[in-house]
Amino acid sequence: MKYAFVASNNSTGDAQVLGESGRDVVVRQVIFGTLADGVIVRFYNKRVAPGHASGIGSVSSDSLAAHIAQPTAAAGKNYDRVVDLNLQLDGGSFHTDASNVTVLWDYADESPVS
DSSP, X not given: OEEEEEOSOOTTSOOEEOSOTTOOEEEEEEEEEEOOTTOEEEEESSSOOOOOTTOGGGSOOTXXXXXXXXXXXXXXXXXXXXXXXXXXXXXXXXXXXXXXXXEEEEEGGGSOOO
């Protein structure tokens, strides 16, 4: 199992890349280290997804494969610290506007069948 850690909002720059060029990855889990209202993690079915100077709300949704958002106070704040996934991506990358996010992943060709 491999991991990628993002300490704080990375939505204004290029997405955090998972793996190497030309290899599919499987995202297993997202771990939110710091829980907050409405924070988002977006996974892309591409290796490099550009950010946007205006933040995560303005980041292009081209090649968007998954959008995970924590609830807000109006939704009852039933936060999920760990989100289990089995998301296969072509190359793969992610943006987040959260702090202390860890993504656990494997290469698809090395991943055990689940």
